[in-house]
Amino acid sequence: MTAGYGGHATAILDKTGKPEYSVLVDRDLEAIKELKKIFNSKPKIIHKDFYEASKDLYLADKKFDLILADLGVSSPHLNEGKRGFSFQQDGPLDMRMDQGQQLTADTIINSFSKEEINHILKAFGEESKSDLIADAITKNRPIKSTTELAALVSAVYGGYSQHHPATKTFQAFRIAVNNELKLLTDSLPIWLKLLEPQGRLAIISFQSLEDRIVKQFFASHSGNRYDSQLKLLTKHPIRAGPIEVAHNPRARSAKLRAAVKIKRKGVVSNANTGKEQIPYVQGKS
């Protein structure tokens, strides 16, 4: 669902040996170009956000043995200043994963109200100084670059802190620009529908807000209930070990949760088609 630059996909397709049965999704055009170079046209490659792609796959009656989502931004997003994700690189206030999308961080930062910005910082960054930062942003507009924004937040914080003071602010704006939490929340039930019985759902998250959504979804669909559909494969999330973190420091905050689909005992089905219903996907009864 987040094929990126094909690292996981290469490893998985090497194991399955059946690329023609696979689908790779990413909303970023640069990633899609790279995936097409790596895999030619053997797996189906879809340039859409995973919610839209999942709806299409569901409407096309597709089923999968494994669904993997490795959430968030890719290393190229963070390394290329021009994408606007990094407070360590100078760049425009962009932060769009999908370059064709209209809403950018610039629009939010330079035109949303102080209250709206405060809400974004609190809800998506859990930023304790959200009010002060929102105040500083709205008083110093227009803000033109990532480094200008980072300097403004640092000034609100004043002295030393363990992480860069702008970490939470950048996370919050990025989540808002890309609608990340809502797309994840809305996609999880569709992923469950897309799984074959015995199929695995594996999700890697990098921050507590998305991990909480995954954890709660897994918890509410597993356990000893008549309608349980999942059996957890990870009681606690799997974390990267010290060797992996040494090779790839960004893996230090990664949490992998996985579950396997079990046959439901009580399924509500559509009387006409006998299929399980997914009420909010239009066009499918």
Ligand SMILES: C[S@@+](CC[C@H](N)C(=O)[O-])C[C@H]1O[C@@H](n2cnc3c(N)ncnc32)[C@H](O)[C@@H]1O
């Ligand atoms: C952490 S990277 C994945 C790296 C990938 N696992 C690999 O092996 O190269 C996350 C990728 O997910 C994509 N992405 C994030 N949210 C998405 C969404 N809602 N729909 C589709 N792609 C998304 C990003 O564009 C990025 O390329």
